[in-house]
Amino acid sequence: xxxxRSTTISWMRLIAWSTLFVVLISVGLLVYCxxxxxxxxxxxxxxxxxxxxxxxxxxxxxxxxQRTNRVLLYEALRRLGYREVTHEPDHKGEMQTSxxxxxIFLHDLQILSRKREGFPVRIRFWQDEIxxxxxxxxxxxxxxxxLEPEEMTLxxxxxxxxxxxxxxxxxxxxxxxxILAAEDSRFYQHHGFDPKxxxxxxxxxxxxxxxxxxxxxxxQQLAKSYFxxxxxxxxxxxxxxxxxxxxxVMYDKGDILEVYLNEIYLGQDGSVSINGVGEAxxxxxxxxxxxxxxxxxxxxxxxxxxxxxxxPYTEKKRCRDRRNAVLRAMxxxxxxxxxxxxxxxxxxxDTVGVTAxxxxxxxxxxxxxxxxxxxxxxxxxxxxxxxxxxxxDTQVQMAAERALSKxxxxxxxxxxxxxxxxxxxxxxxxxxxxxxxxGYILAMVGGRDYSVSQFNRITQAxxxxxxxxxxxxxxxxxxxxxxxxxxxxxxxxxxxxxxxWQPQNYEPIGEDHLPLRYALAKSVNRATVDLxxxxxxxxxxxxxxxxxxxxxxKPLLSLSLGAFEVIPLELARAYCAFAADGVLPYPLCLKGVxxxxxxxxxxxxxxxxxxxxxxxxxxxxxxxxxxxxxxTARSLNDMGVFxxxxxxxxxxxxxxxxxxxxxxxxxxxxxxxxFDNGQSIHVPGSAAALPIWAELINAIxxxxxxxxxxxxxxxxxxxxxxxxxxxxxxxxGCKRTEEFFLADQxxxxxxxxxxxxxLLNRIVEEFxxxxxxx
Amino acid sequence: xxxxxxxxxxxxxxxxxxxxxxxAPVVIPSSAPPESRPLPSQGTEEAxxxxxxxxxxxxxxxxxxxxxxxxxxxxxxxxAISLLERAVSLYPTNGENYYYLAEACLLKGNPAQAGEFNRxxxxxxxxxxxxxxKVLEQRKRIEADSKRG
Numbered sequence: 001x002x003x004x005r006s007t008t009i010s011w012m013r014l015i016a017w018s019t020l021f022v023v024l025i026s027v028g029l030l031v032y033c034x035x036x037x038x039x040x041x042x043x044x045x046x047x048x049x050x051x052x053x054x055x056x057x058x059x060x061x062x063x064x065x066q067r068t069n070r071v072l073l074y075e076a077l078r079r080l081g082y083r084e085v086t087h088e089p090d091h092k093g094e095m096q097t098s099x100x101x102x103x104i105f106l107h108d109l110q111i112l113s114r115k116r117e118g119f120p121v122r123i124r125f126w127q128d129e130i131x132x133x134x135x136x137x138x139x140x141x142x143x144x145x146x147l148e149p150e151e152m153t154l155x156x157x158x159x160x161x162x163x164x165x166x167x168x169x170x171x172x173x174x175x176x177x178x179i180l181a182a183e184d185s186r187f188y189q190h191h192g193f194d195p196k197x198x199x200x201x202x203x204x205x206x207x208x209x210x211x212x213x214x215x216x217x218x219x220q221q222l223a224k225s226y227f228x229x230x231x232x233x234x235x236x237x238x239x240x241x242x243x244x245x246x247x248x249v250m251y252d253k254g255d256i257l258e259v260y261l262n263e264i265y266l267g268q269d270g271s272v273s274i275n276g277v278g279e280a281x282x283x284x285x286x287x288x289x290x291x292x293x294x295x296x297x298x299x300x301x302x303x304x305x306x307x308x309x310x311x312p313y314t315e316k317k318r319c320r321d322r323r324n325a326v327l328r329a330m331x332x333x334x335x336x337x338x339x340x341x342x343x344x345x346x347x348x349x350d351t352v353g354v355t356a357x358x359x360x361x362x363x364x365x366x367x368x369x370x371x372x373x374x375x376x377x378x379x380x381x382x383x384x385x386x387x388x389x390x391x392x393d394t395q396v397q398m399a400a401e402r403a404l405s406k407x408x409x410x411x412x413x414x415x416x417x418x419x420x421x422x423x424x425x426x427x428x429x430x431x432x433x434x435x436x437x438x439g440y441i442l443a444m445v446g447g448r449d450y451s452v453s454q455f456n457r458i459t460q461a462x463x464x465x466x467x468x469x470x471x472x473x474x475x476x477x478x479x480x481x482x483x484x485x486x487x488x489x490x491x492x493x494x495x496x497x498x499x500x501w502q503p504q505n506y507e508p509i510g511e512d513h514l515p516l517r518y519a520l521a522k523s524v525n526r527a528t529v530d531l532x533x534x535x536x537x538x539x540x541x542x543x544x545x546x547x548x549x550x551x552x553x554k555p556l557l558s559l560s561l562g563a564f565e566v567i568p569l570e571l572a573r574a575y576c577a578f579a580a581d582g583v584l585p586y587p588l589c590l591k592g593v594x595x596x597x598x599x600x601x602x603x604x605x606x607x608x609x610x611x612x613x614x615x616x617x618x619x620x621x622x623x624x625x626x627x628x629x630x631x632t633a634r635s636l637n638d639m640g641v642f643x644x645x646x647x648x649x650x651x652x653x654x655x656x657x658x659x660x661x662x663x664x665x666x667x668x669x670x671x672x673x674x675f676d677n678g679q680s681i682h683v684p685g686s687a688a689a690l691p692i693w694a695e696l697i698n699a700i701x702x703x704x705x706x707x708x709x710x711x712x713x714x715x716x717x718x719x720x721x722x723x724x725x726x727x728x729x730x731x732x733g734c735k736r737t738e739e740f741f742l743a744d745q746x747x748x749x750x751x752x753x754x755x756x757x758x759l760l761n762r763i764v765e766e767f768x769x770x771x772x773x774x
Numbered sequence: 775x776x777x778x779x780x781x782x783x784x785x786x787x788x789x790x791x792x793x794x795x796x797x798a799p800v801v802i803p804s805s806a807p808p809e810s811r812p813l814p815s816q817g818t819e820e821a822x823x824x825x826x827x828x829x830x831x832x833x834x835x836x837x838x839x840x841x842x843x844x845x846x847x848x849x850x851x852x853x854a855i856s857l858l859e860r861a862v863s864l865y866p867t868n869g870e871n872y873y874y875l876a877e878a879c880l881l882k883g884n885p886a887q888a889g890e891f892n893r894x895x896x897x898x899x900x901x902x903x904x905x906x907x908k909v910l911e912q913r914k915r916i917e918a919d920s921k922r923g
Contacts, residue, residue, distance in 0.1 A: 438863055609890065
């Protein structure tokens with residue numbers, strides 16, 4: 001009896017302890033689940049992913065009659081994700097090209113506040129011109145067509161993940177079915193974990209003697225990748241289960257699926273991972289997720305199991321088999337018909353083509369980044385998914401990069417002494433291309449190889465401009481001198497720091513006196529120094545300051561020959577004033593920023609500042625035109641540049657720097673060549689920088705109108721005599737019979753000493769003849 | 775008297791006339807429209823080869839100018855400026871672009887930039903009396919804005 005009672009008490013105790021244990025465990029689990037729920041809630045309600053900001057180029061304008069470089073245009077189209085097809089394009093992103101036309105089904109365009117639906121278009125070419133642009137759906141001729149901007153780079157955080165967020169309603173049903181078929185066909189039936197699925201997986205794995213099938217539901221997969229480490233431990237598995245159940249209690253299936261679709265890892269582009277179906281759709285098929293076909297959706301769904309194992313880029317057969325398995329599973333569940341299955345099974349896997357991710361226009365992007373960091377923190381840039389629109393023209397950028405690369409290689413071939421074994425010691429160069437009227441930076445190449453040196457020689461270098469600075473000496477003199485005024489070319493000695501200094505000319509010039517125009521065209525040192533002395537060095541310093549050179553400029557005689565340091569971008573900008581009616585534009589690279597919802601956060605526009613009169617700018621352009629027609633840059637005529645160009649070469653002491661800055665009313669480009677350590681390159685600007693400039697400009701006919709500057713008010717054109725007074729009678733094409741003058745100078749009745757008016761000159765000569773005859 | 779001497783005297787006689795009228799060069803006052811004389815010979819460096827009025831480039835630019843103007847009227851100032859900037863890049867001597875850019879700057883409360891654009895508009899539209907009226911009226915508004923600012 002006692003024993004029986006004792007046994008009962010023991011049982012009761014056991015039950016009590018067990019109940020307490022179960023209660024404690026349950027409470028513990030509840031507390032833990034509560035903790036997990038706060039974690040999940042925190043993650044779901046806060047910003048879910050770090051989305052890198054994207055930097056875009058400017059859009060490309062095409063119009064009938066425009067000259068184009070078709071090679072660069074087609075390259076740009078390919079970079080934009082257009083893929084060549086053999087049929088008439090009937091889906092966005094397809095193009096069919098022939099020798100005389102390109103049929104393109106345009107992508108949608110969205111930039112800042114503008115949106116445009118994609119449509120099919122036919123561009124007909126006649127030789128190097130666009131003959132017509134026709135919208136194929138409406139049979140309507142277009143006067144202008146805008147191509148979408150190119151993505152140039154992304155501001156990654158430490159994760160280096162690419163992701164384009166999509167909402168569930170943007171995702172086509174067949175993609176959802178494909179993913180469910182591939183990963184979790186009972187997603188809408190279970191509550192976070194699927195015992196049936198787990199048992200099936202266990203059975204399969206035991207039968208095949210290894211892990212062949214996972215039993216994780218979509219919710220579990222999400223819990224794993226979103227909150228947990230990838231380590232395979234029992235504790236982690238238990239945590240995963242609890243988290244999945246908690247998640248299912250807290251959120252509906254749609255929310256969970258949407259997060260999953262944006263979270264999953266779907267491939268690798270170099271060092272950058274491709275995450276989410278939105279990004280994968282663009283990465284593999286070059287189209288928004290909404291436009292994926294059934295077969296393409298099955299490819300993406302099949303990738304979840306092993307993105308690199310089933311990659312359509314590298315593992316084509318495996319990818320096809322996996323896709324077909326997914327398609328059959330879809331059919332088995334009744335999500336696609338037998339006919340749709342057959343169509344999808346036989347369709348090829350047409351990928352858009354992959355180019356390993358790399359930063360495009362890296363020096364430009366670095367320059368841009370410096371401006372952006374004054375607006376946004378690096379964390380914001382790498383996480384907020386901003387769209388950053390710039391002024392960069394990718395075709396000009398490509399042309400500039402190639403021209404520089406070829407030009408430097410050519411120089412090394414022609415002058416083997418320029419070759420260096422070490423990559424970081426190699427001959428360097430830099431190019432910047434600016435639209436002078438707007439200040440848009442169209443291209444920037446800050447060095448020969450970004451992977452070797454990230455030092456931007458356009459924005460960070462300080463180099464002597466040499467003769468490329470002379471125009472600022474000459475423009476300083478335009479108040480007192482005219483292009484026809486005479487300057488002394490006689491050898492003279494000047495005292496500099498107590499020592500005698502005698503400027504030398506680059507090549508012998510016989511005349512003792514030269515007109516300004518000729519002195520600038522031929523870059524005559526002695527005449528320039530003579531002008532600088534007569535104008536006053538302080539005045540030249542003031543001019544340099546007015547043109548916004550920020551490097552120290554001292555009133556020394558050597559200043560007139562450019563023996564001080566400038567930042568190349570500032571030099572290019574200063575020349576813009578000559579090309580833009582005396583107006584100095586702010587060099588613009590950022591046009592606007594919008595957030596991931598398309599809300600505009602920032603807009604930037606052209607900003608201009610007048611530094612000289614339009615009349616002076618015109619006269620300077622006219623004189624710099626002479627440098628190209630008969631001066632130091634005359635070889636440009638042999639390089640296929642047949643339209644009017646103004647420009648100036650520059651070479652510094654011992655050939656340390658070679659420059660050419662050339663412009664038309666439409667475009668301005670600066671080219672610099674030299675060694676970083678200041679060693680001599682042994683060739684002048686006309687031989688080192690000029691051919692690079694010519695190659696670049698010839699490659700971008702769309703930016704060349706062939707126009708020249710209109711003569712502005714305040715300029716008069718006047719004859720300067722048959723012999724041009726003391727104008728040198730040379731056979732080098734510099735002979736002139738007319739010259740441009742500032743109107744107010746002429747009104748002051750010829751303060752300038754030369755030349756006498758042409759007719760007056762002739763009368764005097766004739767009078768002498770008459771006297772002699774008598 | 776040989777023919778050469780006769781020729782010399784003739785030139786000498788003519789010179790009296792010439793000196794009175796020809797010693798001073800032709801002056802284009804700054805208020806006059808810009809001179810656009812044809813070239814003495816094609817291909818010299820100062821060829822004032824202004825854009826052909828209906829060149830494709832000009833046509834494309836004019837389309838952008840028109841779109842920019844419409845956006846400006848709709849109050850989409852920033853979008854208008856973006857289009858007008860593109861129009862400037864294609865047809866830099868079209869004064870209308872600068873006129874509308876000046877309007878946009880006024881709307882954005884930047885009379886200093888408006889003044890710069892207005893000056894360029896005045897330069898390029900000098901030969902268009904109707905436009906010049908608008909440019910001058912705009913200039914007054916800019917001055918008033920500047921004083922207020």
